[in-house]
Amino acid sequence: MAVAVAGVGATLALSDSGSPLRGPFTLFFLLAAPATAIGAALRGLQLWPRTLVSVAGAIAVDLLVAQGMLAVHRWSVTGGIVTVALISSLVLLLVTVRRQRRRTARRRA
Template sequence: MQTLRIKPPSSAEDGGPEQDPGRGLFPLLAGAAVAVAAVGAILALSDSGSPLRGPFTLFFLLAAPATAVGAALRGLQPWPRTVVSMAGAISIDLLVAQGMLAVHRWSVTGGLLAVTVISSLVLLLVLVRRQRRRTARRRA
């Protein structure tokens, strides 16, 4: 019978690889995405004439629901989670637009607020569900 041994991670002092420099890049990119989405929402709600209004608002309309749906799908692997959350974001946007057009109440501000409220509610439900699970584990 052969015994398998796991090598301990080497450190930079031993001549091994240094820590991954891209490790701290994800929080930076997430913060930049939140900033761009917030600017997009503010530009759209203030009816600004800025040329960045369109792309930043589109980014917000995709990022806000995708983040909420992605938080609900925590158990999936990263690639399927990304694909499903983007599909969910597009679905939420289209359903909001279709609903507003059906009742003849279409407006950019109203659509943006509706997507924001739906995304916030989904994210709030996910956070409440996680809190209940933690409380149930502590009681057991």
């Protein structure tokens, strides 16, 4: 359900919809996407510390993206959504690749 809400939020933001749900769903996407990626990378921690670090990391990613875009004078809502989605996807991809390598190394040993 959370993935659907985040996906709808990103879609509403990218399509420049006038829906009243655009703001809350987009905010949910901006927090959930990086938090999920960071939480996947911190799999070894217990639930509460991992949740806290994931949310703090998601806020940091969002702020760093906004700061970087403002610094180079390229701020746009669409650019911010796409950049956060790309960073989150890249982190999830790297976590998946790392786990696959560990499984392959265990099978060889």
